[in-house]
Amino acid sequence: MLTRKQHELVCFINDRLDETGISPSFEEMKEALDLKSKSGVHRLISALEERNFIRRLPNRARALEVLRMPERPEKAARAKPSTTAAAPPPANVRAVPQPANDVIEIPLHGRIAAGVPIEAFEGSAMLAVPAALLGNGEHYALEVSGDSMVEAGILDGDYALIRRTETARDGEIVVALIDDSEATLKYFRREGAMIRLDPANRAYDPQRYPPAHVRVQGKLSGILRRYD
Structure with missing residues (x-):
């Protein structure tokens, strides 16, 4: 069970990685969560690591990987069961590769x-x-x-x-x-x-x-x- 701030942080990191392929900086995380100092971000990161939601990539000062996501209540409420299989993408459409977190x-x-x-x-x-x-x-x-x-x-x-x-x-x-x-x-x-x-x-x-x-x-x- 994550605290509200831990939940907000892992969602923010995941959204930023989806958008840009680059982890947010500690300053960006501090501002996004309205924290007073970066030490609060460090504590949240450590707690998420201990719970195996994220991990820090070795030898990189600013690189995080999201291992799993908590359920987002707003998405769960909107989700509806469907008996219709999703149509496969057209054969001529290629998947866009995710940018490297480098x-x-x-x-x-x-x-x-x-x-x-x-x-x-x-x-x-x-x-x-x-x-x-x-x-x-x-x-x-x-x-x-x-x-x-x-x-x-x-x-x-x-x-x-x-x-x-x-x-x-x-x-x-x-x-x-x-x-x-x-x-x-x-x-x-x-x-x-x-x-x-x-x-x-x-x-x-x-x-x-x-x-x-x-x-x-x-x-x-x-x-x-x-x-x-």
């Missing part, structure tokens, strides 16, 4: 320098990303500022899709946090007792820091580019 929203944490370091994680918004661009793990996005990674195909204004990790191997492109205040997107390399952050633009020089001054915040998983 869009993920990940946090967008401001701008990151592809040139000299700048402050990172300036606020937080969300960015819709095709699931095919992401692998396993937790991801976030940063807007690229600068041209020092152009020879790696990373341009000013691109969105760098970053998988969270605190480790990296030589030659990987990482988000490096310097002195816990500034971040940059560079190739990561160890050079003796130092960490070297290499640009992909011959007009820029490598940056060298003692290991205690550099923390890896993630490594590049993909690039999303807008064409205006």
Whole structure:
């Protein structure tokens, strides 16, 4: 037996999936149910999961699947038994495939320098990303500022899709946090007792820091580019 809010939420999610093929965001669910905070949505989602009405798709920040639906009283009241079999659809009419639920929203944490370091994680918004661009793990996005990674195909204004990790191997492109205040997107390399952050633009020089001054915040998983 579902509570009224649980019933409203699973119906809202199911209707949105039928209409668009994409799960509603937590903000949309909060507004649709007139809740005061997203924590209420999280509690309702967890309760519906426990009752096997919905499930969260793995490795996706915004993807829900409706496993079964509760009976809707208004539809049950209108339903009438029929002894006439429904006519099959015409042979020349093809079923329309449902859109794939393949869009993920990940946090967008401001701008990151592809040139000299700048402050990172300036606020937080969300960015819709095709699931095919992401692998396993937790991801976030940063807007690229600068041209020092152009020879790696990373341009000013691109969105760098970053998988969270605190480790990296030589030659990987990482988000490096310097002195816990500034971040940059560079190739990561160890050079003796130092960490070297290499640009992909011959007009820029490598940056060298003692290991205690550099923390890896993630490594590049993909690039999303807008064409205006």
